[in-house]
Amino acid sequence: MKLFDVYPLQPVNIVRGKGCRVWDDKGTEYLDLYGGHAVISIGHSHPHYVEALHEQAQKLCFYSNSVINILQQQLAERLGAVSGYDDYSLFLINSGAEANENALKLASFHTGRKRILSAVKAFHGRTSLAVEATNNPKIVAPVNDNGHVTFLPLNDIEAWREELSKDDVAACIIECIQGVGGIQLATVEFMQALAAECKQHGTVLVCDEIQCGYGRSGKFFAHQHLGIRPDIITVAKGIANGYPMGAVLIAPQFEAVYGRLGTTFGGNHLGCAAALAVLDVIEGEHLVENAAKVGEYIMSRLRELQLPHVTDIRGRGLMIGIELDMPYKDVRNSLLLNEHVFTGCAGTNVLRLLPPLCLSMDEADEFIQKLKNVLINA
Numbered sequence: 001m002k003l004f005d006v007y008p009l010q011p012v013n014i015v016r017g018k019g020c021r022v023w024d025d026k027g028t029e030y031l032d033l034y035g036g037h038a039v040i041s042i043g044h045s046h047p048h049y050v051e052a053l054h055e056q057a058q059k060l061c062f063y064s065n066s067v068i069n070i071l072q073q074q075l076a077e078r079l080g081a082v083s084g085y086d087d088y089s090l091f092l093i094n095s096g097a098e099a100n101e102n103a104l105k106l107a108s109f110h111t112g113r114k115r116i117l118s119a120v121k122a123f124h125g126r127t128s129l130a131v132e133a134t135n136n137p138k139i140v141a142p143v144n145d146n147g148h149v150t151f152l153p154l155n156d157i158e159a160w161r162e163e164l165s166k167d168d169v170a171a172c173i174i175e176c177i178q179g180v181g182g183i184q185l186a187t188v189e190f191m192q193a194l195a196a197e198c199k200q201h202g203t204v205l206v207c208d209e210i211q212c213g214y215g216r217s218g219k220f221f222a223h224q225h226l227g228i229r230p231d232i233i234t235v236a237k238g239i240a241n242g243y244p245m246g247a248v249l250i251a252p253q254f255e256a257v258y259g260r261l262g263t264t265f266g267g268n269h270l271g272c273a274a275a276l277a278v279l280d281v282i283e284g285e286h287l288v289e290n291a292a293k294v295g296e297y298i299m300s301r302l303r304e305l306q307l308p309h310v311t312d313i314r315g316r317g318l319m320i321g322i323e324l325d326m327p328y329k330d331v332r333n334s335l336l337l338n339e340h341v342f343t344g345c346a347g348t349n350v351l352r353l354l355p356p357l358c359l360s361m362d363e364a365d366e367f368i369q370k371l372k373n374v375l376i377n378a
């Protein structure tokens with residue numbers, strides 16, 4: 001059997017990682033400014049994480065959600081405390097798409113409504129309603145195209161207000177920093193007005209923090225820069241540093257009904273051990289603060305340097321977009337193959353930085369130098 005060929009692959013076979021570095025099968029070392037697509041939060045193969053997984057695997061990897069799982073309860077308590085949401089409840093699943101799927105389902109159960117508002121350029125995942133709420137017709141199959149979702153420009157409050165005033169919207173779903181959309185930031189004014197409108201019209205506000213959350217923006221959640229408290233928050237990616245996990249944080253007004261939501265694998269023992277180890281390291285090594293500091297440094301250095309081809313630098317913490325006056329493709333390839341640096345991308349012209357949150361100042365300088373080398377010759 002061969003693999004179903006849906007990924008355009010980089011010609012590199014990564015076999016080992018440590019902190020913000022990875023190595024290929026030929027022993028070449030790479031600086032990782034991509035974090036395996038924002039997944040590696042605490043660094044590759046962090047010793048505490050490896051030990052926690054090892055210890056848990058020796059005890060128990062999995063038992064079903066039909067029995068008490070103390071690790072889930074510990075994770076809920078820890079996550080509530082570190083994120084400032086201890087009055088919310090936690091529902092655990094296995095991926096970002098599933099987190100959004102469950103969030104939108106909950107909003108619909110709660111309101112009895114069927115409409116969703118989502119932003120132009122939004123990405124919320126590839127399953128049923130998550131993909132319908134994703135603003136990319138190329139990945140929406142006819143069976144997912146069910147007319148539930150209206151796309152509106154980010155930060156255009158009048159457009160959202162008009163739709164919300166129809167009193168038929170179950171949920172607004174927003175990435176406060178769009179990832180796939182090219183690091184577009186929701187403004188304070190927009191999000192505060194949107195939160196107020198949602199409240200007024202009985203609509204659930206869902207913040208998709210799958211990419212921008214879990215410390216990446218320099219606060220635990222990106223929406224915490226904007227002074228709002230969404231009704232539902234979805235997370236995944238960095239939550240378990242590569243172990244597949246997603247989560248939904250749910251405000252107290254939502255009723256939990258037996259059997260309404262459920263999953264076989266979600267919140268399993270091994271995953272919870274991974275997620276608890278991630279929180280230990282995030283807190284113990286002050287990684288949210290580090291993301292804020294190093295991210296700000298990268299952006300201000302890049303602005304100072306005024307490198308050729310760079311037309312805009314935007315982002316928060318370690319979620320940074322570098323917009324170019326040319327397609328990112330050659331620049332990204334040269335960074336990878338000549339300078340041995342992994343970066344992400346978005347749209348046609350944006351380099352997207354999503355490094356582990358433990359990126360050091362020296363590693364930031366190393367990246368900037370390597371980017372300079374590439375852009376000067378581009």
Ligand SMILES: Cc1ncc(COP(=O)(O)O)c(C=O)c1O
Pocket residue numbers: 095096097098100123124125126175179180208209210211212236237
């Ligand atoms: C903002 C956002 N939401 C949802 C998802 C989907 O997550 P997953 O691929 O884990 O289903 C992603 C993945 O890139 C994302 O960036």
